[in-house]
């Protein structure tokens with residue numbers, strides 16, 4: 001059938017508003033993060049550390065929906081809470097990735113106008129307030145997405161487990177159960193914090209809210225955002241149609257490294273189903289540049305948290 005949306009010239013991000021009116025809203029994602037704006041500390045907006053826990057068995061199946069790779073998870077025993085989410089408890093629904101055609105583009109969010117090679121998204125939903133993912137996806141505080149920037153460099157061990165499965169889901173609608181342990185917390189750039197228990201990794205980032213801008217330490221020397229264990233947070237949307245304005249975005253300042261080869265494995269996924277003709281007119285039907293470009297932050301506040 002005719003595809004409703006994609007990342008091509010014809011049905012790409014600039015056309016989404018025609019079929020998905022929410023895409024024209026004022027709370028859209030991604031955005032460009034301007035770190036250079038030095039702001040003074042603000043009163044603590046949330047006193048709770050951001051905490052998460054994922055059982056190593058959470059990753060259940062890997063899927064090729066034709067526009068990314070996605071790992072569907074068993075939310076039981078997973079949680080994300082604290083920080084901008086306050087006391088609400090969110091469960092992990094799935095994680096997926098966005099990437100480019102080369103290592104210099106691919107992320108959805110940008111930092112000071114710079115794109116990364118990719119961006120990993122861990123999608124959670126608010127189980128304190130809503131009964132299902134679908135219900136939460138329509139609510140302004142329904143979803144929370146953890147975002148991790150990918151930079152080309154050395155190979156990533158946990159992502160390698162995913163890269164090794166991708167040839168088995170090379171075509172659209174392919175789906176493969178995962179029988180090994182792929183630990184979502186090992187995909188995050190922040191380690192340490194509280195030690196995890198034996199069956200699941202648990203981590204946290206302590207509260208320390210500041211306004212967007214370069215970190216000002218007590219010694220008044222600024223340091224680069226890349227040295228920081230913290231995160232940026234703002235209220236936004238899903239980055240794909242229907243672009244619901246239901247996401248609290250939490251973006252780690254630290255990136256993770258993945259190898260050029262691992263990115264190339266992502267770039268080999270097909271947009272078309274097994275057995276169908278290759279639509280060779282566009283990039284031989286491979287999934288690349290599956291990112292939405294940044295949208296205006298507008299009146300929204302981008303907060304900087306953690307230390």
Ligand code: SG7
Pocket residue numbers: 065067068070094095096121123137145237238239240
């Ligand atoms: C990816 O990003 C997929 C979508 C996801 C979308 O295209 O992972 O999920 C499915 C089920 O394919 O949409 C509703 C949803 O999670 C948008 O998520 S994102 O804003 O984190 N990029």
Ligand code: ZN
Pocket residue numbers: 096097098121239
């Ligand atoms: Zn995403």
